[in-house]
Amino acid sequence: MKKIEDTIQSLTSDLKPVRPALSPQRLAALWLLVCTVFVVAITQYIAPIRVGAWQQLVSTPRFALETVTAILAVICFALIVFRSSFPGMHYRRLVGCGLVMLALWVTQYLVGLWRPAISPLPLGERHWCWLEIIVYSLPLMVLALLMTRHLYPMTPLLTACSYCLAGGILPAVYMQLACMYEASHILIFHILPGLSMTLLGFLFARCYTKSFA
């Protein structure tokens, strides 16, 4: 008990005012905004997006649905990242929602192998699209790591995997507009690299376990 009293004394004497962290929703919105601007700007800077992509998005409901489900998945995982970094916040339903959206997104392209939403054309092909996705997603993950590191992630692995997944999907979604539309190309060169970034979550999670040990 003496040890506990000493701890209380030491913590009290060291107390400094702190600003309550922004709410998880605001942090997620902030992260998404910065990441979207970054991905759009850098993709545009490297090469212009596919001609007529926006037109296709408006005129082809299935293509719009593919894009919307992916965006919803990113939003779900971004919310999970920050909600799981605050003690006592619920996020299990969001995990379910995110996974369902992710599955829907991938399924639509699997169906697209037989019945594509848009006629496949090599128009807008980017030779290093898979590498672009990997490279663009890294700063997004590092940003999320920096933003969550000073919070208190209760499940570091879930937090890290969630932002690696969201960070991987975001450039992959924009690549749907920027690169050629062809289901097998999208599955192999956009979605697969995007999803595989989740594996980096195991690496990023170690940054938390060290700091909380």
Added chain:
Amino acid sequence: MRWSEWMQCTQQGDKLAYQQLLEELSLMIKNYLISRLGPLDIIDDCVQDILLSLHRARHTYQPDRPFRPWLFAIIHNRSLDNLRKQGSYLKLVGEFEQNRIFEQLSQNTIDEQIVQSQLIAKLALPFRQAIVLTKLCGFSNAEAARKLRISETAVKVRVHRGIAKLKKLLELEQ
């Protein structure tokens, strides 16, 4: 309500409110852990660890949200982590003491101990045995495997699953 107000004052740097908060919480946490896990030697360390975690996480408390879910999430997280990290009991007591405890357990006094820790009592027997032997009595996985006559891997799996179930039980309580 009072804890929530004290925590808000703490965030503004009020040392008196913080001391009152920590003093009340330390007692509450200690009683809570004893009622849930039993009178273990690690309880004091666990309380200390939780207080340190509360200190580190104090900026994540949102004044517009209830205090208890925030507090109990940290308590559950840290106490389970402590239970996981609890290695061989050899660090704490000698081998003789270990065997004495096991003999007591074998003579069904385990039930008495489990009554004290109601949460562990809710676990199915295989998980309970694995956790009691490795985490409370401090036997190594190999030693527990020999005593339970199962493989070492099976012990590890049971402990892992048992702790996961404990976590779920704690979350349900929350």
